[in-house]
Amino acid sequence: MFQINEDKNSKSKKKAAKSESDDSEEETKSTRSKKKSNSGSASMFQTSADKDKDKKTKKKAKADESNDSESEKEEKTKKKKGKGKKKKERSPSPEIEFDNLEKFVMEPAPQGVTVKCRVTRDQRGMDKSLYPLYYLHLDNEKKTFLLAGRKRKKSTTSNYLISIDATDLSRGGENFVGKLRSNLMGTKFTVFDNAVNPEKALPDMSNARQELAGIIYETNVLGIKGPRRMTVIIPGMSKDNERVPLRPRNECDGLLIRFQNRRMENLIELHNKTPVWNEETASHVLNFNGRVTQASIKNFQIVHNKDLDYIVMQFGRIADDIFTLDYNYPLCAVQAFAIALSSFDGKIACE
Numbered sequence: 001m002f003q004i005n006e007d008k009n010s011k012s013k014k015k016a017a018k019s020e021s022d023d024s025e026e027e028t029k030s031t032r033s034k035k036k037s038n039s040g041s042a043s044m045f046q047t048s049a050d051k052d053k054d055k056k057t058k059k060k061a062k063a064d065e066s067n068d069s070e071s072e073k074e075e076k077t078k079k080k081k082g083k084g085k086k087k088k089e090r091s092p093s094p095e096i097e098f099d100n101l102e103k104f105v106m107e108p109a110p111q112g113v114t115v116k117c118r119v120t121r122d123q124r125g126m127d128k129s130l131y132p133l134y135y136l137h138l139d140n141e142k143k144t145f146l147l148a149g150r151k152r153k154k155s156t157t158s159n160y161l162i163s164i165d166a167t168d169l170s171r172g173g174e175n176f177v178g179k180l181r182s183n184l185m186g187t188k189f190t191v192f193d194n195a196v197n198p199e200k201a202l203p204d205m206s207n208a209r210q211e212l213a214g215i216i217y218e219t220n221v222l223g224i225k226g227p228r229r230m231t232v233i234i235p236g237m238s239k240d241n242e243r244v245p246l247r248p249r250n251e252c253d254g255l256l257i258r259f260q261n262r263r264m265e266n267l268i269e270l271h272n273k274t275p276v277w278n279e280e281t282a283s284h285v286l287n288f289n290g291r292v293t294q295a296s297i298k299n300f301q302i303v304h305n306k307d308l309d310y311i312v313m314q315f316g317r318i319a320d321d322i323f324t325l326d327y328n329y330p331l332c333a334v335q336a337f338a339i340a341l342s343s344f345d346g347k348i349a350c351e
Contacts, residue, residue, distance in 0.1 A: 045237040105333035158182040191338040214255035292316025
């Protein structure tokens with residue numbers, strides 16, 4: 001689903017041979033469907049260049065499946081015997097552990113793992129009422145700190161610095177990992193890493209900064225009340241599940257301009273999930289599975305059009321200054337936090 005310029009789906013697999021029993025047919029189908037679901041999220045984000053390699057791998061996998069059909073029969077028989085002995089317990093949320101914080105916040109979330117976080121907003125004090133501090137922690141018992149962000153003062157446009165140190169939010173600090181910058185209207189945002197401005201970079205651009213995401217809020221020219229509409233553009237993923245580097249030489253080659261001109265090579269387009277109108281509450285609602293408890297215009301879920309049930313990211317209010325932020329592959333913590341920060345910024349044109 002996340003493959004870029006994805007080719008049409010290959011023709012459905014041939015039916016199992018008549019000599020095989022009904023049990024073996026069902027087991028083979030279920031095994032295939034599991035493999036598809038596990039690889040589905042990865043393939044949605046994969047670049048078209050890696051698609052051809054995947055086709056060759058799939059051909060080999062077909063041969064392996066036919067060889068394994070007998071062993072699958074035996075496994076199913078064992079499973080049938082063991083049924084009814086124990087009730088399945090709900091699996092706990094996976095523990096997130098890391099040794100290098102800077103590396104962790106820049107790497108995509110592990111596939112199949114939802115990284116559950118909490119964003120807190122500190123508005124105490126005269127200065128912070130205009131320039132609040134934002135903190136991102138893992139939503140676990142330890143409340144592990146991940147990132148901090150703050151709007152820069154004296155900037156022409158909204159400009160947020162993102163740091164891995166809650167006490168060091170300076171542009172020149174060694175803990176600076178990225179920034180979020182808006183246009184004059186506050187409707188379009190770009191997320192950068194901490195590398196060098198392209199004007200000061202080497203000729204081969206090897207040390208130039210990468211654009212990690214583009215966020216676009218649809219302008220509400222007519223003033224119609226309703227939920228915000230947002231589009232998120234991110235670089236695609238390679239077959240090795242690594243982000244395809246995007247280092248534009250100038251703004252005319254950036255994520256937002258590429259999207260505007262529909263030059264979508266190596267790019268992924270995501271949207272916020274459209275809320276459903278609820279007659280009883282007379283409001284638009286989304287299912288956050290208990291992770292969001294208060295209504296807010298800032299609440300949203302980000303999805304890919306090819307699979308609206310795969311929540312790439314969700315963000316929502318649980319208290320006046322506390323929000324939950326959950327993200328999945330292929331987003332990293334910096335991308336997800338920056339998208340959340342963009343929702344806090346004032347958008348007169350979008351309300």
